[in-house]
Amino acid sequence: MGAFTETGDHLATLRLAGLLKGAQRLLVDAYEPALAPFNVDGRELAVLTLLTVIGAVSQQEISRRLGIDRTTIVALTDTMSEKGLLLRLPDPRDRRKNLIELTPAGRDLHARAAPAIDEVEAAFLAPLAAEDRDKLRELLRAVVASR
Amino acid sequence: MGAFTETGDHLATLRLAGLLKGAQRLLVDAYEPALAPFNVDGRELAVLTLLTVIGAVSQQEISRRLGIDRTTIVALTDTMSEKGLLLRLPDPRDRRKNLIELTPAGRDLHARAAPAIDEVEAAFLAPLAAEDRDKLRELLRAVVASR
């Protein structure tokens, strides 16, 4: 529990971090049932999306881009590897690194699961005016990008 | 670690939940040094803000409004009570409940700490165009309020 069960005026008492926390929690909770049929969670899908967009990367780069500690990436990529979604290959250009790359199954799973969570995000943003839906993403990007 | 240390284009690979997570983490990390001189963390300040705005409430209501599990509220209010920031009083109208209310010290601490984190939030929003700073809060409120 602990999931913003009250409605209406209560948001007036939340600071910016509280609003961000509440929004993130609601969205992640909404991802869950949408991703369950695919047997992945939100973090695993984020890895699939990353690898789909930019191709094979080291574990460190996954860590940096997704904001997940490199020690956590080990177990995460282990699990996804066991599920047959990705491969760990030694990087021939720097043998300290693993190159993490999608398997065909991983690529296929992303192709099927991504539309499901696009729908979840659309539903999440539905209460906003049409022109504000992209605006929210844009503002968040601007604020995160500038550190 | 695991704190979005990469810059620039990497945000293109993040979903909405990833952006929210990144924004929240950056902001909470920025609160920390600003609140350290006052010997409170972000959650404790959120409780102080809540009690300042709406007055004495039960532990359950703190739980609902801040999205913190009621079992976690016990330790949180214990700590804040030990710091002299709030009091636990039996609610005369419903003796199952505790009424949590600010002490003068708690009220004073909020008055001194709130401006410090208002500054942190202003700095956090500084990269946005002036008219977009309130817009971000507004969009988040709309999305969280509607569940």
Place this chain on the structure above:
DNA sequence: TATTGTTATACTCTATAACTATA
């Protein structure tokens, strides 16, 4: 019967330190 506060417990996520292999 249901709710509030409480305790105990477990699980996840995160964080730190230390090791190895490579550079």
Place this chain on the structure above:
DNA sequence: TATAGTTATAGAGTATAACAATA
């Protein structure tokens, strides 16, 4: 010397279940 991956470990935060007191 520094970096990448790994392991062990500890600490938050969260969640579930059960209980006592009260409604």
